[in-house]
Amino acid sequence: MKNKILSSLLVATLLGGSFSLLSANGGVEDTQIGLRKTPLNDEKDVKLQDFKFGSGSAGESQKIERSYENAPPLIPHDTEGMLPITQQDNACIGCHAAEVAQDIGATPMPKSHYYDLRNKKALTDGISDSRYNCVQCHVPQAQTKPLVGNSFKPDFRNENEKHQSNLLDVINQGVK
Ligand code: HEC
Numbered sequence: 001m002k003n004k005i006l007s008s009l010l011v012a013t014l015l016g017g018s019f020s021l022l023s024a025n026g027g028v029e030d031t032q033i034g035l036r037k038t039p040l041n042d043e044k045d046v047k048l049q050d051f052k053f054g055s056g057s058a059g060e061s062q063k064i065e066r067s068y069e070n071a072p073p074l075i076p077h078d079t080e081g082m083l084p085i086t087q088q089d090n091a092c093i094g095c096h097a098a099e100v101a102q103d104i105g106a107t108p109m110p111k112s113h114y115y116d117l118r119n120k121k122a123l124t125d126g127i128s129d130s131r132y133n134c135v136q137c138h139v140p141q142a143q144t145k146p147l148v149g150n151s152f153k154p155d156f157r158n159e160n161e162k163h164q165s166n167l168l169d170v171i172n173q174g175v176k
């Protein structure tokens with residue numbers, strides 16, 4: 001069965017909680033819409049392309065330039081044996097906690113991670129709970145060819161920001 005997903009001049013009408021999509025021309029096949037070029041309602045032919053995460057282990061990898069000022073840095077080393085992060089086990093803190101990181105050669109977690117933004121309070125007994133799940137924001141990089149080109153160019157206000165962050169110092173800039 002061919003699934004047709006109607007496109008071009010879509011008119012979405014909200015009727016009793018359900019959408020109906022109308023199109024001016026015949027529509028296009030759903031295989032033409034997604035980047036993976038397979039039917040969107042069927043995962044059976046979907047194959048993950050081969051990829052490798054950055055291969056250096058922690059301590060041997062090359063840091064990656066920040067994507068933009070105060071972007072969460074990408075994880076340059078492999079994460080073998082570190083994931084998933086659980087309530088009992090967070091290997092990342094073991095190396096990146098501010099008090100140990102320098103000795104290990106890891107980047108210390110920044111001030112923003114030791115701060116309770118909601119109550120505007122510096123924390124003295126470790127990071128904020130909202131920072132516990134590191135991989136929610138920090139991700140490893142796979143060596144793959146992007147499916148879509150990207151011409152975004154970050155605008156760093158100074159050279160340091162290409163390699164370090166200072167979000168807590170600048171978070172209110174332009175706000176007050
Ligand atoms: C065994 C110690 C160790 C562990 C465990 C570890 N890291 Fe790292 N991490 C490092 C070191 C050392 C570096 C610096 C790059 C290098 O030397 O490989 C680094 C670099 C990074 C960077 C880049 C920082 C920058 O300035 O660009 C991020 C982000 C990061 N790690 C996140 C994590 C996360 C998230 C975890 C848990 C999944 C983790 N790390 C676990 C040691 C560790």
Ligand code: HEC
Nearest residue numbers: 070071072092096107110112131133134137164165166167
């Ligand atoms: C909610 C998103 C979020 C979570 C969760 C999070 N981070 Fe970050 N992290 C950021 C952002 C954004 C920055 C850069 C801006 C800043 O805060 O200074 C950053 C910066 C960093 C840096 C670079 C510090 C520097 O001086 O350049 C390290 C290292 C880091 N985080 C490690 C971790 C580790 C380890 C965890 C888990 C224990 C973690 N982060 C959890 C968002 C997050």
